[in-house]
Amino acid sequence: MTIPSITVDCGDCPIRHRAVCARCEADELSELDKIKYYRRFEAGQTIVWSGDQMEFVGSVVTGIATLTQSMEDGRTQMVGLLLPSDFVGRPGRNGAAYDVVATSDVVMCCFRKKPFERLMTETPHIAHRLLEMTLDELDAAREWMVVLGRKTAREKIASLLTILARRDASLAPDGPVGPLEFHLPLTREAMADYLGLTLETVSRQISALKKDGVIVLRGKRHVTVPDIGRLMDEAGDDADGGYLD
């Protein structure tokens, strides 16, 4: 539920990166440019396997990826959703802790890990940004723990839709005005994995929200939210995400 607060214009990528990218600081421009490169992944492709070495860090430029963790018997829980501008990687760590999977076609703006880490240690400003970003992620993870531990299925769905709606709105140039519309970037099964539900329950609750007029569906993936306040009420959140800093 973190709302992007620090964004920078990379100059190259068609998004505003959150936090770390070339051209964010004039000083580091040439250095970061030297170690920057792009990678493309196809929908369904696993970007990193849990436990593997990760040789890069970077940002999602386009597309959606997920962080998931699986139990031995196959139960899986998504622990993070990576939307455009989100950062991927564990600077200072060797192995990946989770599977990173491309849910749609994904383009990532990557930095080679070793040089990036060197740059990080030499550039307090970058280290500081990374700490901020990690604290944001920690906040988001803990916020999600409330969703997983205490919310009903309907509230869970509403919470997820609220995040996606706000995220889309914040990327739009003119901010959240009028009824929000967005494309659902996840299958029902992926939503279930994020919410700790089954796909059948997800489907039923979406149908229920539709029947009650909280959302309008065109096809199965295009969502219109006539009243974002109504949706947030359904999510059981405080009036506003509650962010402070």
Next chain:
Amino acid sequence: MTIPSITVDCGDCPIRHRAVCARCEADELSELDKIKYYRRFEAGQTIVWSGDQMEFVGSVVTGIATLTQSMEDGRTQMVGLLLPSDFVGRPGRNGAAYDVVATSDVVMCCFRKKPFERLMTETPHIAHRLLEMTLDELDAAREWMVVLGRKTAREKIASLLTILARRDASLAPDGPVGPLEFHLPLTREAMADYLGLTLETVSRQISALKKDGVIVLRGKRHVTVPDIGRLMDEAGDDADGGYLD
């Protein structure tokens, strides 16, 4: 489920701090000592209210504290458990994001926030440690998301007991040898808040684990684990916490 990996001997406190404390680096010794002080909190006392300014960061020296988040209707979810040596605070952030509550009497080794942040920006080593600690916490939070989203009540209890047992064992001088014993530092209600259950379910599952010989209780709070492997099986975890770095 994070296993403490970096500990330092503070020289003053009767614990080995995780990560940041005076005397961890000779260079910063005098500086950190200047801004260090102790605070005592009574059981039940709220150390920080969500949203309030936090004027310190620090480590728990003795006692147990919890991080909790509440919904408007009173449902509460614990999002973190603070045991001796754990770090408290959000360097670089102003408001607290959660309630921090002392579950037992607590002594904290605190550093005044502003000077600590200054020191942090001037001392790459400290900044780097804080990033590592925050990544640890993020891993732990995400690990807990699997517990909340996908585990059964019995598995949840076993997961919590495993954490507490391992934490106690790692603090003991001779490591995990023979049957583990530890004091349950939480009420059934606090356990329920951590696990996304009701206190009745917690009580029932503990009784069931006791009946099945997975644990032995003396009184209501003293736990003996005859076979930690058995307990970990019950928790549904991979053979070992799965930590890599």
Next chain:
DNA sequence: GCATTTCCTTGACACAGATCAACCGAGCCG
């Protein structure tokens, strides 16, 4: 065209965990 696959919806039913309620034992206080 038809077959196949993928994603989704809906129904019937089962069950894990919530809810409501009674009670126990220990500690504390007047």
Next chain:
DNA sequence: CGGCTCGGTTGATCTGTGTCAAGGAAATGC
């Protein structure tokens, strides 16, 4: 001592969500 509170246990019952199953709609391939 009696009365009270707090933390915990256990039983009876209810219910939200999981499970199992059937089938629909759209895309893809032959």
